Amino acid sequence: MKEIIILAEHRRGELRDVTWEMVSEGRQLAKSLGAETAVALLGKGVNGMAEALKPAAHRVLLIEDDRLEAFNSETYEKVLVQLITERKPFLTLIGHTAMGMDLAPGLAARLKMPLATDCIGIDPKDETFSLTRQIYGGKINAEVSFLKRGPYMITLRSGAFPVQERDPLPGEIVPIPSPLTDEGLARRFLQYVEAAAGEVDITQADILVSVGRGIKDAENVPVVKELADALGGALACSRPVADKKWLPKGCQVGTSGKTVKPKVYIAVGISGAFQHIAGMKGAGAIIAINKDPKAPIFSVAQYGIVGDLFKIIPALKAKIKELRK
Amino acid sequence: MNIIVCVKRVPETAEADVTIDKSGKDIDKSGLVFDLNEWDSYAVEEAILLKEKLGGTVTVLSMGGEDSNESIRKCMAMGADDALRLDDPAFAGSDGYATAKVLAEAIRNIPYDLILTGTQAEDDGYGQVGATLAELLGIPHATLVNSLEVKEKKVEVHRELEGGLEEVVEIDLPAALTIQTGINEPRYVSIMGIRKVAKKEIKALGASALNLKPEEVGLSGSDIRLEKVFLPPVGGGAQMLEGKPEEIAQKVFDILKDKGGLA
Numbered sequence: 001m002k003e004i005i006i007l008a009e010h011r012r013g014e015l016r017d018v019t020w021e022m023v024s025e026g027r028q029l030a031k032s033l034g035a036e037t038a039v040a041l042l043g044k045g046v047n048g049m050a051e052a053l054k055p056a057a058h059r060v061l062l063i064e065d066d067r068l069e070a071f072n073s074e075t076y077e078k079v080l081v082q083l084i085t086e087r088k089p090f091l092t093l094i095g096h097t098a099m100g101m102d103l104a105p106g107l108a109a110r111l112k113m114p115l116a117t118d119c120i121g122i123d124p125k126d127e128t129f130s131l132t133r134q135i136y137g138g139k140i141n142a143e144v145s146f147l148k149r150g151p152y153m154i155t156l157r158s159g160a161f162p163v164q165e166r167d168p169l170p171g172e173i174v175p176i177p178s179p180l181t182d183e184g185l186a187r188r189f190l191q192y193v194e195a196a197a198g199e200v201d202i203t204q205a206d207i208l209v210s211v212g213r214g215i216k217d218a219e220n221v222p223v224v225k226e227l228a229d230a231l232g233g234a235l236a237c238s239r240p241v242a243d244k245k246w247l248p249k250g251c252q253v254g255t256s257g258k259t260v261k262p263k264v265y266i267a268v269g270i271s272g273a274f275q276h277i278a279g280m281k282g283a284g285a286i287i288a289i290n291k292d293p294k295a296p297i298f299s300v301a302q303y304g305i306v307g308d309l310f311k312i313i314p315a316l317k318a319k320i321k322e323l324r325k
Numbered sequence: 326m327n328i329i330v331c332v333k334r335v336p337e338t339a340e341a342d343v344t345i346d347k348s349g350k351d352i353d354k355s356g357l358v359f360d361l362n363e364w365d366s367y368a369v370e371e372a373i374l375l376k377e378k379l380g381g382t383v384t385v386l387s388m389g390g391e392d393s394n395e396s397i398r399k400c401m402a403m404g405a406d407d408a409l410r411l412d413d414p415a416f417a418g419s420d421g422y423a424t425a426k427v428l429a430e431a432i433r434n435i436p437y438d439l440i441l442t443g444t445q446a447e448d449d450g451y452g453q454v455g456a457t458l459a460e461l462l463g464i465p466h467a468t469l470v471n472s473l474e475v476k477e478k479k480v481e482v483h484r485e486l487e488g489g490l491e492e493v494v495e496i497d498l499p500a501a502l503t504i505q506t507g508i509n510e511p512r513y514v515s516i517m518g519i520r521k522v523a524k525k526e527i528k529a530l531g532a533s534a535l536n537l538k539p540e541e542v543g544l545s546g547s548d549i550r551l552e553k554v555f556l557p558p559v560g561g562g563a564q565m566l567e568g569k570p571e572e573i574a575q576k577v578f579d580i581l582k583d584k585g586g587l588a
Contacts, residue, residue, distance in 0.1 A: 011486070070492070073456075074465060096452070098486040101444075102468040105421070105453035106460035114548035115422065117451050131549075134557070135449050136338040140345070140352055143552045147544070158487075186465035186497040190481070195489040207587065213339055231587060240339075243507035249489075256485050263585050266577075271339060285584040287577060288563060292342060296557065303580055304563030305573055315570030316577055323578055324587075 002035035005061070005089040007080070008042075008053060009099050011071070012192070015049050018095035018158040023056045025122065025161040026093055030058075032124050035090060038174075042079055044069040055168035061087075065178035070189040073102045075180055080107055082179045089151060091129075096155035104155045114148040120160040129154070138274050138296050158255070159278045195249055200234050202251055207233030208262040210253055210280070213240040214269020214290065214309055221246050224268050227313055230320045236260065238270045254279035269309050272297030289313070326381035326475065328372040329435060330405065331428050331442040331454070332365040334389055334396035338447065349553050361396040364443025368504040370511040371473070372441050373404040379475060382406045384435060388416060388427055394527050401525055402518035403511070409435075413531035418544030421451035427542055428454070429461035430535040439480065440501040444469055455503035466501040467494055471508045 006026045009016045019039075026037045036058035041050055043064065050060045063079055080103075084092060094100040094107075096118040108115035120141075121132030129152065131144045146152060202208060209228040215221060221241075228235040235251065242252040253260050255275040265283035269290060270276060277300050280286070288301035289309050298304045305312060336357040346353040361369070372383045385400040387393045388411040397408045411427050419427065432440065440459070445452035452468075459466030471491065472483040478498050483491045485505050496502075532542055544550060566576045581587035 011490075016487075072494070073467075098469055098484060101452050102456060102466075102484070105425075105456035106466070108548075109422065109425070109457045109460040115453065116549050117421065117453050130552075133450075135554070136336075136343055136352060137447060137450070138557065139338055139343045140554050141557045142554045144549050145552050147547055147550050186500075187467065188495045190493040190495055192486075193483070193491045193493060195491060206585075207581070231581065239506065245507075245510065249507075255487055257489060259488065264581055264587075285580065286563075287580060292340070294342065294556075298563045299557070299559045299561075301563040302561075303577075304565045305577075306565065307570075307573075311570050312573060316574040319571065319574035319578055320581075 002033060003087060003089040004030050004033070004035050004037050004091045004093065005084065005087065006037060006039045006057065006093045007095070007100075008039050008049065009095050009097060010043060010046065010049060015052065016095070016097070018097055018156070019053075020056070020163045021158065021161040022093045022095060022156055023053065024163045024166070025156065026057070027166055028164070029091065029122060029124060033090065038087070038089070040080065040083060042068045042076060050173045054171035054173060056166075057171060058169055059171060060173045061176050062173050063176050063178050065180050067180045068178070071099050072185070072187055072189050073106060074185050074187045076103050077107050077110065079179060081110055083176065084111055091151065092153045094153065094155045096157050100155045104153060108153045111153075113151055113153050114146050115153045115155070116144060116146065117155045118157050119154050120157050122154060122156075128152070134274065137271070139294070157274065159274075199248075199250070202234050202236045202253070203258055203260050205234035206263045207231045207266070208236045208253075208260055208264070208283075209233055209266045209268060210236040210238065210270060211241055211247070211268045212238040212270030215241065215246075218244070218246040220310070223310070223313055227317045227320075230317050230324070233262075238276045239273070267297050267301065268313065270297055271295045272300060326375055326379040326439065327437045328375060328381065328383050329386055329432060329437045329440045330365070330368050330372045330383060330400065331386045331440065331458070332369065332396060332400060333362045333387060333443075333446050334359050334393045335362045335446055335448045345554055345556070350551060351554060359392065359395070361399050362443050362446050364445055364447070364504060364506055366511040367506050367508050368441040368443050369400045369403055369405060370509045371504055373512075374509060375439070375475065376404065381438070384409065386411065386428060386431055388412070388419070388424055397527055398519055398522050398525070399514055401522040402514045408525075408527045410527050410529045411535070412529045413542070415532045415539040415543045418547060418550070419542060420547035420549050421449075421453040422457055422548045423542050423546040425454045425457035425461055426546060427535065427537065428458055430537055431530060432458070432462060438498050440499070442501070442503050444503045444505050455501055459501035462501070464499050464501055465496045466503070467496055468503040469505045470502045471505045473502065
């Protein structure tokens with residue numbers, strides 16, 4: 001029977017959400033393809049995770065090895081080249097994450113397997129797949145097809161596939177011997193480090209005013225900071241503002257920054273790249289101010305203002321000062 | 326320290342009004358400004374910082390038509406020494422994999438210690454070229470690098486993970502690294518700076534010079550093909566607040582009170 005291999009992603013002893021998203025999507029695909037799902041779980045002391053995954057897939061392929069304690073694309077590639085060569089899955093699913101971006105391209109090239117990265121939709125079609133991806137920073141969607149015959153590899157965007165409740169499967173855990181040896185590695189994992197915390201903890205604020213690329217220049221940032229102050233809220237930002245060092249990294253909202261859930265989130269000059277939205281979509285209410293009426297931020301916001309932030313922000317600040325007196 | 330940086334010229338779309346062209350397979354690029362891919366500008370800056378510290382050369386590689394010379398010259402004005410443009414009608418339609426193949430063949434003829442690429446491109450966003458390139462060249466790699474330090478025959482890098490976490494890994498040289506935005510502050514390039522490098526030669530190589538057969542590159546050498554593009558479906562859609570700035574301000578104030586955010 002055809003098999004879909006799903007690579008479990010975990011870090012510091014915890015399965016990551018994208019694993020469950022892939023398992024859910026994999027079950028859906030398996031159903032329409034008449035296939036079975038197998039979760040490949042690589043790690044050290046991950047029996048608990050294997051047990052947790054067991055009811056969600058037809059089987060868990062468990063590869064335990066001390067050398068697999070932390071992710072390393074070099075060790076992962078060695079293990080997966082052997083596993084995929086032996087099991088010949090019709091499809092391999094990997095997260096388009098810091099882990100998958102590091103692993104999938106090399107693995108696919110080594111296996112000479114066609115790869116489609118960062119997909120947000122997968123439709124099986126005549127022994128192949130039609131894929132949906134986002135291009136131009138999420139402003140445009142693209143339908144993409146494979147030019148080569150399978151087996152295929154697809155990386156899935158984290159947060160793009162819903163986790164659906166399904167009947168548990170009997171499942172089984174299949175231990176597989178690790179092919180790794182003590183042979184030296186060209187890449188070695190050393191340690192994890194936490195990014196330096198900012199002065200203000202933006203995850204604790206009830207009102208967050210968040211500033212993006214639309215602010216144009218570092219010297220304009222205080223305009224938005226004054227609004228945040230007038231509201232008794234905190235100032236946050238999207239990635240481009242932190243990249244340019246206009247605000248500290250600790251203020252950054254999004255996949256690689258903080259996930260926030262304030263009562264109100266005001267997005268100022270933020271177009272709404274997926275990575276940003278992933279970090280703030282849980283806010284109670286979202287108000288977006290952007291000059292581009294097509295900015296993706298308006299599809300997640302409850303309230304939208306199309307216009308020049310340099311006119312709207314001062315007016316808002318003045319109004320708030322007046323009304324809060 | 327000899328460093329190769331792979332770059333791409335892309336349309337700037339972050340702040341632009343983007344529409345779909347008549348073919349339905351791409352955006353209308355007629356009114357758009359093109360520039361060096363943002364991730365690549367950080368990669369070039371990082372290469373030049375390393376050169377300034379350790380000596381050596383920086384060579385820029387770009388797959389693209391003559392238009393790409395503009396972005397390549399920007400890299401040279403920043404401080405890159407040499408450049409090579411990979412240009413052939415057969416390269417058209419290359420996906421991430423086919424692009425990596427072309428770059429790999431060009432790199433085989435150049436001595437290097439380190440290859441830098443941007444983590445991804447602003448346009449197609451595959452995020453795969455750097456890591457594929459490393460595999461094709463048989464060298465180790467690390468993606469999403471947001472800090473690095475060269476130590477003897479190895480490089481210690483920080484990789485940006487999710488949620489503010491980073492991992493530190495050590496890699497033997499030669500290696501390929503994909504650079505994340507924010508790793509440095511790319512230097513400003515003046516018009517004078519561009520003028521100074523306007524006469525510098527940018528050599529162009531085609532498929533045959535790289536010993537690549539037409540069927541290995543472009544669309545026929547690719548894994549995937551773009552079939553059509555469309556505007557993303559709009560979610561629930563925001564309720565739009567309209568009026569003069571003062572009127573909008575009043576509405577926002579009411580929302581803030583109503584949603585409990587404003588005490």
